[in-house]
Amino acid sequence: MVDWSKTWDVLVVGGGNAALCAAISAARGGASVLVLEAAPRFYRGGNTRHTRNMRCAHDAATDILTGPYTEEEFWDDLLRVTGGRTDEQLARFMIAESKPMLTWIAEQGVRWQPSLGGTLSLGRTNSFFLGGGRAMLNALYLTAESLGVEVAYDAEVVALDIDGGTFRQATVKRPDGNHILRARALVAAAGGFESNFDWLREHWGSPADNFLIRGTPYNKGKVLRLLLDAGVEAIGDPTQCHAVAIDARAPKFDGGIITRLDCVVFGIVVNKDAVRFYDEGEDVWPKRYAIWGRLVAAQPDQIAYIVFDAPSLGMFMPSLYPAIGAASIRELAGKLGLDPDALERTVNDFNAAVRPGSFDHTILDDCRTEGLTPPKSHWARRIEKPPFYAYPVRPGITFTYLGTRVNRDARMRMADGSDAANMFAAGEIMAGNVLGQGYAAGMGMTIGSVFGRIAGREAAIGARG
Secondary structure, three states: OOOOOOOEEEEOOOOOOHHHHHHHHHOOOOOOOEEEEEHHHHHHHHHHOOOOOOEEEEEEOHHHHHHHHEEEHHHHHHHHHHHOOOHHHHHHEEEEHOOHHHHHHHHOOOOOEOOOOOOOEEEEEEEOOOOHHHHHHHHHHHHHHOOEEEEOOEEEEEEEEEOOOOEEEEEEEEOEEEEEEEEEEEEEOOOOOOOOOHHHHHHHHHHHOOOOOOOOOOOOOOOHHHHHHHEEEEEOOOOOOEEEEEEOOOOEOOOOHHOOOOHHHHEEEEEEEEOOOOOOOOHHHHHHHHHHHHHHOOOHHHHHEEEEEEHHHHOOOOOOOEEEEEOOOHHHHHHHHHOOOHHHHHHHHHHHHOOOOOOOOOOOOEEOOOOOOEEEOOOOOOOOOOOEEEEEEEEEEEEEEEEEEOOOOOOOEEOOOOEEEEEEEHHHHHHHOOOOOOOOOHHHHHHHHHHHHHHHHHHHHHHHH
C-alpha cells in the first residue's frame, strides 16, 4: 500500500522500459522511488509489452549477435533513416552509451536469445529478448521491487505543480479518489500521445480516424501536455511518428507485433485505385519498414494492399490474420473491392518491367524493374504464379515524436533555455531529440533504456543531495 503522505526522492511517471530502467537506476543510487502506472497491472508496461529487441552498438560477435556493430555504423544508420533530422551530439552520445546496455540490462534480470528469422535480418545489429517484451518487463519489475521500488497501478497523473523549472508535486487520480504526491525529483517516462485521437486530428485532420494504434490505449499524452503547458521546451514535429503498415483487420488498439506485415519486399503495394505509389525495394527492410505507415497514411482513405504470388507466401512472418487468396488477379481484385481491370493492368505493367537477377532478400540484390514509375529497386520478381494473395494494410502508429527537449543528463530544458532543476525525461516522451523522422528496428528500446538509466541516476543524485 502506497503511503501518499510520504515525500519520495524520485517519482517515475510511466510503467514501461524507460520508466523501469529509471526506477532501478535511481534505487541503485540509494533513492526512494515510486512508479506511477496509469494502466491496470495486467496492462502495465505501455508499448514495451509488444517489443522484441533493442539495437545497441557492440565491438564483436557474442553468443547472441553474429558480428560487430560499430558506433559509426549505428550513427550512419540513424542519419539515413532520419534524413539528418536528429540532434547529432545527443544521438552520438546515446549510441556510445548503448554499448554497455546489453550487459546492464542483463544484470537487471533480462535474458537474451539469438535473433529471430524472417525478413528483418537483425542477427548482427539487434539483441532479442527471451520471451519478448512482456518477459523483459516482468524481469525489470521483479528487480525494481526487490530494490524497494513501489508501484501504483491505475494511477493517472492529472496535474503537475511546477514552479519555473522545479517540480513540487503531482495530483494522481486513482479508483479511490485523487491524491497529492510530493517528490524531490520527477522522471517523466509516460510515452507519447498516439492514443489521443483528438490530439492526432489537430495535426493530421480526418485521416487520423483511419489510423490504428499498435500499442497501449493509455498513451494519451497527458503528462506531455502538462509539461509543455508548464514551460518545458518542446522538440519534434507532431506529425512525425513511428508508423508501419499493419493488417487493416487489426483492432483499434493493442494489436502489437503480430499485426505487422513484413512482406512488402516480396510483392507490390497498391492503393484503393489499384495503383502503385512507392518503391517496395528501396532498402533493406529493418531500415525502411517504418516508412510505410506514413506512405499509406497519404493514400486515399488511408488504405493499401500488398499483392504477391504463391512462391512468396512462406518467406515472411505472417500476420495474425490470413492472407486473402484467389486463383487469378481479377478474382483477387474482386475480393479486395478493387477495380479488376486496374489491378490487372498494374500487375501486368510491373511484370513487363521486371529484369531478371539473382534474388536474395537479405541483401540489396540485382532484381529490379526498368522503365517503371515508381521503380522497384531490388527484389523485383514477376507476380505470375497462382494462387495470388494480398493483405489489406492501414497506418499502424507505434509512438509519436513530439516530446520534451533534454540534455545528456536526460534533464528537461525549459522554453526559456534554462535547465530544469529536478525534472528528467526518458523514452518515447523525449524520443524526438533523436528521431526527427524515420525509424530503424529496435531504436525505441535503445532510447528508453539509455536515457532511463541516466535519468534515474541523475534524479537520485539530485534528490539525495
